[in-house]
Amino acid sequence: MKVKKYFAEDMQQAISEIKKDMGSEAIIISQRRVRGKGVLGFFVQRLEVTAALEENNKTSFSYELEQELQQDLPESGQKFLNGMQFEQNDSVDAEESIVPESEYKFNPAFADLSLYEKADPSLPIQEELKEMRSLIEQMVSAHENSKGVRNEHLELWRHKLQTHGLGEASIDMLLKIIPEDSWEDEKKVKSLLTDYLSELLKPLYNGIRPGQVLSFIGPTGVGKTTTLAKLAAQLALNQRKKVAILTIDTYRIGAIEQLQTYAEIIGVPLQVVMSPDEFKDALLKNGDRDYILIDSAGQPFSKDDQSQELQAFLREVDKPHDVFLVLSSNTKSADLLQAAAYFMPCGYNKLIFTKSDETLSQGSILDVINKVKLPVIYITNGQNVPDDILKMEYHSLASFILDGVD
Structure with a gap:
């Protein structure tokens, strides 16, 4: 770092000398009026300006200049100047010389030679300071x-x-x-x-592989059975996969009949299981299938016994297993987070959001993702089977969540 003192009749002359010697990247760190050498020097004062050139080209005002500029400034202007980090230097030599770097410390600031150059060179130093104060007030306002x-x-x-x-x-x-x-x-x-x-x-979707067994769990009324039917139809009819459906939902009236209708239309076998042992046998029986889809009863948050029963069934799966937590998009965020916490012991590893066509606000999906740190694999947007289901990846999901934010 080069630090040097210059002596001139006025600031304009000093700036000219500094720019000629150090270039336009130099900074002014202090200035004051000093007497010249000898007897005659007692009656003649010159302007002493200390300048520096830093490698990182950051600038700094002197402490003395800060005090001058802060006079009569409004509070906002004083705060603005305080952020410039002035440095005080009490070492003054009336002779032109190279000043040791150790005598100065520098901090990042806001202005450089260009700020001084905006002052009228014909004005005395106090007038220059007044004009500079006005410029700073303009910067504060902007x-x-x-x-x-x-x-x-x-x-x-x-x-x-x-x-x-x-x-x-x-x-x-x-x-x-x-x-x-x-x-x-x-x-x-x-x-x-x-x-x-x-x-x-993006990181949530790294290394995702589909399981052979796909279980669908979630609160009552979110559309688990319809979602299962859509995926079963796509796998069996569109992808020509061998699919079987098992249901452990023996609570809801009409659940088995609804699923039986879907199974007959799609052309896949359906088996109702009443206990974890029957469930285990059914998995073995359908072991040659490409996919086994499991429907479950909706779970009210207050029924811990049903949650434990569901966990007992899921523990019997010894094949690659995806457990989808199915949630409704038209549910408020607080309830979605409560459901996510309630079903956590069931070990779900992927998410499905249904009924996106019934709400214009998809932001609550992100709240759940932030909480559980799991990917959303499907989003449904209607009742049509096998249509009205969207496969998600990280970019399409980001666009979907923010769609409609205008």
């Missing part, structure tokens, strides 16, 4: 106006995401990545949010 615009757009997007069903934690996670200069461009903000969310979801 900074605060910019901050106000940013806050306005930030709150607008926060409201949009809240309306879309996202919780506060998810909103904070997304909005923190938007650059300062992007808030007014809504398309750019939407694109940045989608890309960022996509990258967050």
Whole structure:
């Protein structure tokens, strides 16, 4: 770091000498009026300016200049200057010389020679300081106006995401990545949010492989049976896979008849099992099938005995096993999180969201993902079998969650 003192009649001359000697990247760290050498020097004062050239080109004001500039500034201006990190230097030599680097410490600041050059060279030093103070007040005003615009757009997007069903934690996670200069461009903000969310979801989909046994669990009325029928039809009819359906739902009236109708239309066998032992035998019997789909009874959160019974069935599976937690998109976030916690002992490893066509707000899906850190594999958007089911991956899911946030 090069630090040097210059002597001149006025600031304009000093700046000219500094730029000629050090270049435009030099910084001014202090200035003051000093007497010249000898007897005559007692009556003649010159302007002493200390300048420096840093490798990283960061700038710093002197402590003395800070004190001058802060006089009569409003509170906002003083806070602005305080953020510039001035340094005090009491060592002054009236002779022009190279100053040892150890005498000075530098911190990042805001202004450089260009700020001094804006001052009128014909004005005395106090007038220059006054003019510089005015320039800083303008910068403070511009900074605060910019901050106000940013806050306005930030709150607008926060409201949009809240309306879309996202919780506060998810909103904070997304909005923190938007650059300062992007808030007014809504398309750019939407694109940045989608890309960022996509990258967050990507690790959840690494190394995913389908199991041979697919179990469907979840609260009452979320559409587990219809979702199972859609997947069974796609596997059997579209992909020509050998499929079997087992049901352990013996609680709901009409559940077996509904599933039997689907099985007959699709052309796959259906077996009703009443106990974990029967369930184990049925798995062995259908061991040659490409896929075995398991339907289960809906679980009210207050029935712990039913949850334990379900866990007993699932423990009998000794093949590659996917346990899908099926949740409804039109359920509020708090209830979805409660369901996710309730079914956690059942060991689900993938998610399905149903009834997306019954709500315009898909943000609660992200709240569940943030909680359980598991991928959403399917989203259903209607009652038609085998249609109205979407296969998800990380980018399509990010787009789906933020769809409608405009």
